[in-house]
Amino acid sequence: MRPLTNDETKTFFEKLSKYIGENLKLLLDRPxxxxxxxLHRDRIYYVSEKIMKCAATVPRSDIISLGICFGKFTKTGKFRLHITALDYLAPYAPHKIWVKPSAEQSFxxxxxxxxxxxxxxTENTSQYEGVIVYSMSDVPLGFGVAAKSTSECRHADPMNLVCFHQADVGEYIRNEEQLI
Structure with a gap:
């Protein structure tokens, strides 16, 4: 476990701010x-400082994970957000999309x-803005990127894409074979 470098921090915070905007401060200073x-083995973990200080006594090679995995860095240096961060980002997301029950399974x-x-x-969602996808019962389903702005969605044809899929809670089931 080590702190993020300046480049890693910049890349990571740019990705997070795409989904939660200025609410990033609320993740760090919680009540x-x-x-x-x-950072540990190319993965970024969200952990309380109390637990982090306790884990400092354990050798790095013995730590498998610590806290909540928010995502990982690819070999090319880009950051990919994991679905495990959804429950922590969803309350702070300014841009949201709700899908009909018939489209939930497809997503x-x-x-x-x-x-x-x-x-x-949500109003004032611009094109290519990071969004959290919800069911009609306000359950967060995953991450996406708005393919059209709010005003463009009003006049779009029913078969046009409005949100590009990034990650969803169904990935656990689809990737089960890779985990074993």
Whole structure:
């Protein structure tokens, strides 16, 4: 476990700010204590400072993970957000998309959201903005990127894409064979 370098921090925070904007500060200064991000084996973990200090006594080679994995750096240096961060990012997301019950399963299978499956979208969502995809019962389903702005969605055809799929909670089931 080590702190992030300046380049890693910049790349990571740019990705997070795409989904939660200025609410990034709320992740670090929480009412239940201070939290921080640490890098371990190309993965970034979100961990409280109390637990991090306790883990400092354990050798690095013995630590498998610590805290919540927010994502990993690829070999090319880009950051890929994991679905495990969804529960921590969803409350702070300014841009959201709600899908109809008929489109939930399609999204959970890894497909993009079409206009016919769109129920609601937050106002002032611009094109290519990071969004959190919700079910109609306000359960976060995954991450996406808005393919169209809010105003463009109103006049789009039912078969047009409105949200590009990035990650969803169904990945656990689809990637089960790789985990074993």
């Amino acid at each position: 239940d204590g201070l939290y921080c991000f640490r 959970l299978y890894g497909n993009h959201v079409m206009k016919s499956g769109l129920s609601r979208i």
